[in-house]
Amino acid sequence: MVQQRIDQGITEHRLAYLYEVALQGGIRAAAESVGVNPSAISRQIALLERHLQIPLLEKQGRNVAVTQAGKLLIEHHREMLYRRRQLAETLQDMRHLRRGSVSLRVGQGMISEFVEGPLQQFSADYPDVFVDIHSGNMSETINMMLRGKVDMAISFGPLGDPPVMVRSFNRGPICAIVPPHHTLAGLEAITLEILASQRLIFMAEQFGIQQYINEMFSSHHLAPLPAYQCNHFSTAIALAISGLGIAFMTRQSARPLVDRGDIVAIPVEHPLSHTATCHLIRSQGRRFTPAAEHLWKVLASSMQSQSAGKR
Structure with missing residues (x-):
């Protein structure tokens, strides 16, 4: 009877909520992630704790931490997700003969x-x-x-x-990307001070290369405002090829365009550029x-x- 009662309390959606709380670091963040009210998550986890008669979460300042029992349930849920995905892939392979x-x-x-x-x-x-x-x-x-x-x-x-x-x-060096006719195209390398005076093409903040660019400028106490900001590399490169501004790529990524003669890639003078x-x-x-x-x-x-x- 006790085993049956415990099994009935461990429902899939309660495990999913507990897993999300552990992943996001808190009930409110978990609720935002799955699109439900925080009270719904709190209620379901409380019901699960009541069924198991053991705490699954504990407060740590403004966040919550998962107890050892909670970690066991999360690992079980993660394994269930993995097995379900593998099953779905196998069935899909059988269906499509892949x-x-x-x-x-x-x-x-x-x-x-x-x-x-x-x-x-x-x-x-x-x-x-x-x-x-x-x-x-x-x-x-x-x-x-x-x-x-x-x-x-x-x-x-x-x-x-x-x-x-x-x-x-x-992956370095990070290079300034300009068209062959650009006045800076003949430089062997380019400083951040020269770049700060140019029309620049930045990527959105979540792009890794933009994080490097921001860090390099910040280390020289420079904060240039870009002329353009893009969320697609193809857009940034099109702007650079047109001569509307200077974009940034690693030399490896730029090599096909350099080989075709579309652009010139000038290494940026900064240690981060070469250790990216x-x-x-x-x-x-x-x-x-x-x-x-x-x-x-x-x-x-x-x-x-x-x-x-x-x-």
Whole structure:
């Protein structure tokens, strides 16, 4: 009877609420994330605690922390989500006669290199695997990865210390992007002071390269106002090619456009420019399908080769 009563109290939506509270660090943030009233989450977790007769959350200042019992329930819920996703993928593979699927998120500035290099190799090795490709900001990507909605990600920029497995590779230098006819096109390198006096093209704040640009200017006590701000690299590059302003890319990302003669890439004189890194990311402890594991290895090998080739 006791076991039956406990089982009945551990419902899926209560576990989902507890999981969200742990992920977001508080009930209010969890409620905003799932689009419900905070009282609904508090009520369901309280009912779960009453059924189990054990606390699942404890207050720590303005935030809440998950107890050991809560962590056990969250791990159970995470495993359920993972198994459900694997089941859905298997059923989808059977329906569409595929041999698996891989989902990943790629930073906008790295998509061309990913498609022309690692993806071509992977598609030749696994021609029947469905590849789901999206781009988005880092916090959103990490959130989706922890939820089991994305297998891996390629990103650029400051990363912090997220609860994921990370392999990092040198990506610098960051370059100022101008058309060949620009008055600065002949420079071997360019200072932040010169850049601050120009019409600049910035990316949205969530882009890794913009975070590097902001940090470099800030270290020189400069705060230039951009002439343009974009949320797509293609827009920024189109503006730069047209001579309407100076955009920013790494030399590696800019290489195809440089080789075609569309732009000139001038390295920015700053230590951060030359130590900028890109990252290959996956969830800790996540079991990949053979196809996903192969793509991970192809990406790691490609990024390592590119990083070593710059030395």
